[in-house]
Amino acid sequence: MKIVNVDVAIVGAGGAGLRAAIALAQTDPTLKIALISKVYPMRSHTCAAEGGAAGVIKADDSFALHFDDTVGGGDWLSDQDCVAYFVKEAPKELTQLEHWGCPWNREPNGSVAVRPFGGMKKQRTWFAADKSGFHILHTLFQTTLQFPSISRFDEYFAIDLLVDEGRCQGLTAIEMCSGMMTQFHAKSVIMAGGGAGRIFPFSTNGAIKTGDAMAMAYRAGVPLKDMEFVQYHPTGLPNTGSLLTEACRGEGGVMLNKNGRRYLQDYGMGPETPLGKPELKTMELGPRDRVSQAYWHELQKGNTVSTPWGECVMLDMRHLGEKVINERLPLVRELAIAYLGVDIVKDPVPIRPVVHYMMGGISTNMQAETVLPGLFAAGECACVSLNGANRLGSNSLVELLVFGKSAALSAFAYLQELPAPNAKALTALAEQSQGRIRALFSRTDGAESVAGLRKEMMDSMEKNVGIYRNEEGLKEAAQVIENLRTRYQKVILTDKSNVFNTDLFQVLELGSMLECASAITVGALARKESRGAHQRLDFVARDDENFLCHSMVHFNGDQNPTVDYLDVVITQSPPGVRDYSGAHS
Numbered sequence: 001m002k003i004v005n006v007d008v009a010i011v012g013a014g015g016a017g018l019r020a021a022i023a024l025a026q027t028d029p030t031l032k033i034a035l036i037s038k039v040y041p042m043r044s045h046t047c048a049a050e051g052g053a054a055g056v057i058k059a060d061d062s063f064a065l066h067f068d069d070t071v072g073g074g075d076w077l078s079d080q081d082c083v084a085y086f087v088k089e090a091p092k093e094l095t096q097l098e099h100w101g102c103p104w105n106r107e108p109n110g111s112v113a114v115r116p117f118g119g120m121k122k123q124r125t126w127f128a129a130d131k132s133g134f135h136i137l138h139t140l141f142q143t144t145l146q147f148p149s150i151s152r153f154d155e156y157f158a159i160d161l162l163v164d165e166g167r168c169q170g171l172t173a174i175e176m177c178s179g180m181m182t183q184f185h186a187k188s189v190i191m192a193g194g195g196a197g198r199i200f201p202f203s204t205n206g207a208i209k210t211g212d213a214m215a216m217a218y219r220a221g222v223p224l225k226d227m228e229f230v231q232y233h234p235t236g237l238p239n240t241g242s243l244l245t246e247a248c249r250g251e252g253g254v255m256l257n258k259n260g261r262r263y264l265q266d267y268g269m270g271p272e273t274p275l276g277k278p279e280l281k282t283m284e285l286g287p288r289d290r291v292s293q294a295y296w297h298e299l300q301k302g303n304t305v306s307t308p309w310g311e312c313v314m315l316d317m318r319h320l321g322e323k324v325i326n327e328r329l330p331l332v333r334e335l336a337i338a339y340l341g342v343d344i345v346k347d348p349v350p351i352r353p354v355v356h357y358m359m360g361g362i363s364t365n366m367q368a369e370t371v372l373p374g375l376f377a378a379g380e381c382a383c384v385s386l387n388g389a390n391r392l393g394s395n396s397l398v399e400l401l402v403f404g405k406s407a408a409l410s411a412f413a414y415l416q417e418l419p420a421p422n423a424k425a426l427t428a429l430a431e432q433s434q435g436r437i438r439a440l441f442s443r444t445d446g447a448e449s450v451a452g453l454r455k456e457m458m459d460s461m462e463k464n465v466g467i468y469r470n471e472e473g474l475k476e477a478a479q480v481i482e483n484l485r486t487r488y489q490k491v492i493l494t495d496k497s498n499v500f501n502t503d504l505f506q507v508l509e510l511g512s513m514l515e516c517a518s519a520i521t522v523g524a525l526a527r528k529e530s531r532g533a534h535q536r537l538d539f540v541a542r543d544d545e546n547f548l549c550h551s552m553v554h555f556n557g558d559q560n561p562t563v564d565y566l567d568v569v570i571t572q573s574p575p576g577v578r579d580y581s582g583a584h585s
C-alpha cells in the first residue's frame, strides 16, 4: 500500500477544498498539503453554480440586513454568532476573489454589479453572468497553481478516515486509474466533499454528489447535524432536473399556473408586483422553501400544467427581452433550448421543484472544528449552522470561501506541535479499510445489485421524504432505508478489474448515500414540527418550545442511528414570523 505523508489532507477540490488549500499554503509555505478529489477539480459541483454569491456591497445595504434575511430565511435555526461572522467576512472574500481574477459583472460605472435573489431584502448577489460557480472555481483553481506546497491527488477516491488515539490522523483512498490503495497520514484532515442530493431521483446535483465525506465522518463518530432539512429548488427542468437559476426570477421572471395566474400571491408572498419590476423578498423572490411548497399546493388543487415530463408550472421570462436574457441569463437560454427545445425569449418554460442542497451535514462549530480532534469540515458537506432550516440562494458559494478558510486556519492551529503520526498504527487501520474493499471483490454469495438498491432508496426518499412529509411515510422510509442498509452487505461487484473500476466506486457511493438517507429520515421522523424545508402534514406549525434546536444523528454501526439535540445559538434575533408579503418594505 502506498503511503503519502502530509501535514494536512483535504478531501474535496471544489470551492471549499480549494479555498482551504490556498489559505493553508499562504499561512505557512513549508506545509505539505494533499488535495484529494475523486474528479478533476474543475469537475466539482461548484462549477455548476449559476446565480451568484451574496455579500453586502451597496450603500443601501448592511450586515444587519444580510443577517436578518439569513436568520429569517433559515426559520431561526441558524446559529446567530455564525451568521454575524459570515456576513462580515462575505464581502472580503468576494473582493479577494476579484483580486485573484474572478470576472464579476459590472455596473456601467465600473463598480461590482449585484442582482436580487430569493429571500433577500436588498440586492447583494455578485454574479458572473449565470456562470458564477464556473468562474469562482476557475479563479480558485488557478490560484492554487502558484503554490508548490499543494500536491494534487486527482481521481483518488477517499474511503475511510484513520482515527488513532482519539485523533483523526489521515485517510485511505483508492487511486482510481490503478485501483491502488493509498494511505494519507496527516496531522489534520479537512472534509470538503460536497453534498448528497443524489439520494433523490430528481436532483440538480452532479452524479458525484453522493455524500461520501458526510458518511466518512459519520462512520468515524462525528454526528450529522440537521440532516432532515433538504432544499428543493423551485425551478428545475422537468426532464433532466437541470437547474434554471434563481437569477431567472431575480431578473424578473414570473411563475404561472395553468390558468396563467401568478399563484405565489395566494401563498403569503403577494401582492402581485408589476411585470418586469420584481420586488425584493416577495412573489417570485420569496425564499426557496416557500416557493417550492406553493407548487405542491398548486399540484393538489389541480392547477399545474400536464407536460410530457409530468406536472409543471411555467416560468415566463419573455418580457425581459432578448438583450437582457443574452447578457444575464445566457446559460439558462442554452439549457432550455438544449433539453426542452424551448427558447425562453419566445416561450414560457415548464419547471418543477427539484432537490438541490443539503442544509445539514457534518456537525462543526464556527471554527469548522468537529468533535473529532484533527478533523475539520467546510462547504456543503458540513453543517456550521449558517443556513438553518432553509438556505438562501447565493449564500452557499460564500459559505465555501468563508468557512473553507476557517477550516484551514483551525487545521493549521491544531497541527502545531503535534507528534508525527504513528505510521504502524495507521497502517494497521488502513489494512482494515483495504480489507473492506477486498471483501467486496471476493464476495460471491451476493444477490443485490447497485442499481436495484439505489432505485429503491431513491423511490422511497422521493415518495416519503419530499417537500411535505408525515409520520406514516417517514416510518415507511426509515424501514426501507434500514432494510437497504442490511441488504447492501450483500451487494455484488460485477467488475473485478482494477483500472477505473466504476462499478466499485458506485458501490461505495451507494454505501455513503444510504448512511446519509438514513440520517435524513431518522432526523425527519424525530422532528415533529414544520420549519423551513422540513414540512410535516401532521405537525403543521413551527414548535419553538420543543424544536428550536439542531438535530444530531449518531452512527451506531448495524443498529439504527440515534438522535439527540443541540441548542441553537440565539444572540440577537428571537424567533419571529417569516414575512414575505411585502409588508416589510
Ligand SMILES: Cc1cc2nc3c(=O)[nH]c(=O)nc-3n(C[C@H](O)[C@H](O)[C@H](O)COP(=O)(O)OP(=O)(O)OC[C@H]3O[C@@H](n4cnc5c(N)ncnc54)[C@H](O)[C@@H]3O)c2cc1C
Residues within 6 Å of the ligand: 011, 012, 013, 014, 015, 016, 017, 036, 037, 038, 039, 041, 044, 045, 046, 047, 048, 049, 050, 051, 052, 053, 054, 132, 133, 156, 157, 158, 159, 192, 193, 194, 195, 204, 205, 206, 208, 209, 212, 213, 243, 245, 356, 357, 378, 379, 380, 381, 393, 394, 395, 396, 397, 398, 400
Ligand atoms: C446546479 C447548481 C447551481 C448552484 N448555484 C448556486 C449559486 O448560484 N449560488 C450559491 O451560493 N450556491 C449555488 N449552488 C450550491 C453550491 O454550488 C454548492 O453548495 C457548493 O458549490 C458546494 O461546494 P463544495 O466545495 O462544498 O463541494 P463541491 O463543489 O461539490 O466539491 C466536492 C468535492 O469533493 C470531492 N469528493 C467527494 N467525494 C469524494 C471522495 N469519496 N473522494 C475524493 N473526493 C471526493 C469531489 O471530487 C469534489 O472535488 C448550486 C448548486 C447546484 C447543484
